[in-house]
Amino acid sequence: MLLTSIDPFVQELERQFNRVAQQALSNSGGGALMAMDGLRRQDDVLLRFDLPGIDPDSIEVTVDHGVLTVGARREEDLGDQERVFVRERPMGTFTRRVFLPEHLDTDQIDAGYANGVLTVRIPVVEKARPRKVEIRVGDESGETRAIRA
Structure with missing residues (x-):
């Protein structure tokens, strides 16, 4: 049996961040990178993706x-009399995949887009949420009582 005090979701996000960072550094030719932040809260996980200048549709x-x-x-779309002489903003298709741990409720995902940021909220399943464990104390007679929960 393996016991750990590290949140497996955080470990997975760190692994993916490291993978993306390595790809970005090794690709001198570049390629579109969809930057992401991940936040673990008590009841859900928030993923925020930078998508500036993207048509929400x-x-x-x-x-x-x-x-x-x-x-x-x-x-x-460029007009007939327009031609690009500098292109630093990547164009085309952007894709990002995130492997979700089992303790997230993938049936209840919701997403919103505002100010160039896509926010995806994924609830944590009830049984995986933090909870207090009741501590019981026994006396000499074998009776137990709760001291705190």
Whole structure:
């Protein structure tokens, strides 16, 4: 039996952040990176994805077999007399996958987009939420009583 005091969700997020950072550093040619922050709260998890300049209609959030996938597209229409001479903002399709642990309720996910940030909220299943454990004390007669919960 393995006991740990580390939250497995946080471990998984750290693993994925490290993987993305390594990919970003090793790709000198670049590629679109969808930056993400993850927050664990008592009753849910919040994932925030930076998607500036994205048409909200192009954003798609799906979950399948414990994998959350966020996809979005940024396009730019140029006029006949326009041509790009500098391109630092990535265009095209962006995709990010996050592996969700079993203690999250993937049936109750909701998402919202405001000010260039997509926020995905995933509730923690009831049995995985922190709770207080009652401490019982016994006396000499074998009787027990709760001292605090």
